[in-house]
Amino acid sequence: MTDMNDADIRLLRIAYDEAKAGFDEGGCPIGSVLARGGEVVAQGRNQRVQKGDPIAHGEMDALRKAGRQKSYRDTTLYTSLSPCMMCTGTIIQFGIPRVVIGENKNFGGNEDFLRSKGVEVIVADDPDCIDLMQRFITEKPELWAEDIAE
Amino acid sequence: MTDMNDADIRLLRIAYDEAKAGFDEGGCPIGSVLARGGEVVAQGRNQRVQKGDPIAHGEMDALRKAGRQKSYRDTTLYTSLSPCMMCTGTIIQFGIPRVVIGENKNFGGNEDFLRSKGVEVIVADDPDCIDLMQRFITEKPELWAEDIAE
Numbered sequence: 001m002t003d004m005n006d007a008d009i010r011l012l013r014i015a016y017d018e019a020k021a022g023f024d025e026g027g028c029p030i031g032s033v034l035a036r037g038g039e040v041v042a043q044g045r046n047q048r049v050q051k052g053d054p055i056a057h058g059e060m061d062a063l064r065k066a067g068r069q070k071s072y073r074d075t076t077l078y079t080s081l082s083p084c085m086m087c088t089g090t091i092i093q094f095g096i097p098r099v100v101i102g103e104n105k106n107f108g109g110n111e112d113f114l115r116s117k118g119v120e121v122i123v124a125d126d127p128d129c130i131d132l133m134q135r136f137i138t139e140k141p142e143l144w145a146e147d148i149a150e
Numbered sequence: 151m152t153d154m155n156d157a158d159i160r161l162l163r164i165a166y167d168e169a170k171a172g173f174d175e176g177g178c179p180i181g182s183v184l185a186r187g188g189e190v191v192a193q194g195r196n197q198r199v200q201k202g203d204p205i206a207h208g209e210m211d212a213l214r215k216a217g218r219q220k221s222y223r224d225t226t227l228y229t230s231l232s233p234c235m236m237c238t239g240t241i242i243q244f245g246i247p248r249v250v251i252g253e254n255k256n257f258g259g260n261e262d263f264l265r266s267k268g269v270e271v272i273v274a275d276d277p278d279c280i281d282l283m284q285r286f287i288t289e290k291p292e293l294w295a296e297d298i299a300e
Contacts, residue, residue, distance in 0.1 A: 048218065052217050052218055053214055053217075054213060054214070054216070054217065054218055054219065054244075055205065055210050055213050055214045056214075060205050063204060063205050064203055064204070064205050064206075066204070067202050067203075067204065068198065068202055068204055068296065069204065070296065071299070072299065084239075084243050085239040085240075085242045085243035086236070086239045086240040086242075086243040086244070087239070088239050089234075089235040089236045089237070089238050089239020089240065089242075089243075090205065090235075090236040090239065092235045092236075092239075093234050093235035093236040093239075093298070093299060094204075094236070094299050095299045146218065146220065148243070149221070149222065149243060149244050149245045
């Protein structure tokens with residue numbers, strides 16, 4: 001967590017709050033924020049259950065809501081859970097240079113691939129993110145399996 | 151093109167028709183079809199201009215429209231243009247085992263990465279797909295650059 005600044009802590013908390021809102025809606029509790037200069041550009045959360053949308057992982061929902069951007073080179077993407085391969089590919093394709101991950105205890109594995117493409121990756125090991133995701137996986141294992149196509 | 155069957159030719163043509171419809175709408179002309187057993191599950195096209203949606207590449211739009219699927223293991227994804235890193239990551243994450251690509255003359259580079267993950271990749275070198283994309287890149291270079299974040 002040494003590379004996290006005050007804005008990172010604040011913005012990751014918004015991603016967690018999005019995740020928690022998704023949990024309370026009965027969805028997959030993964031939230032995300034796209035930020036520029038410490039300010040929210042857009043925030044979103046997984047919409048698989050809420051909208052029946054399989055591509056709307058938390059990160060993707062935030063990026064969709066951000067709309068058309070000329071460049072992502074000055075942005076940071078915050079996500080409550082380590083990005084899957086879809087979201088990892090998107091981060092690389094969009095040229096997002098920095099990703100702050102709430103936790104990768106419950107799901108992860110693409111951190112080194114992101115780093116190999118020049119993306120700065122910070123893992124916060126946030127206890128609230130870990131606990132929320134663990135609770136979801138325990139309570140709704142089939143929904144979680146569907147979300148990661150397992 | 152040796153590995154393409156009659157269904158592939160028919161379904162790739164639907165992806166091209168989606169691309170052409172996108173071109174006629176003033177959008178990025180890239181279309182896609184998700185198919186199972188030679189039948190269309192969903193078809194879509196890039197929605198950057200039409201919906202202001204940066205994540206809705208052709209492949210993503212088709213996958214979104216397909217809704218929640220229990221599995222993609224018996225599907226083929228058709229796309230008029232070689233998938234970018236976002237769509238490549240999505241194909242891998244979703245476990246789509248087979249991708250038929252209209253062309254990769256105008257954009258490409260992720261074919262070997264897909265193959266390294268066990269995805270069968272067929273490139274059709276379709277002249278209509280090549281011509282349409284070339285025309286778009288020539289006429290709207292700034293929109294194309296935005297779509298691939300360059």
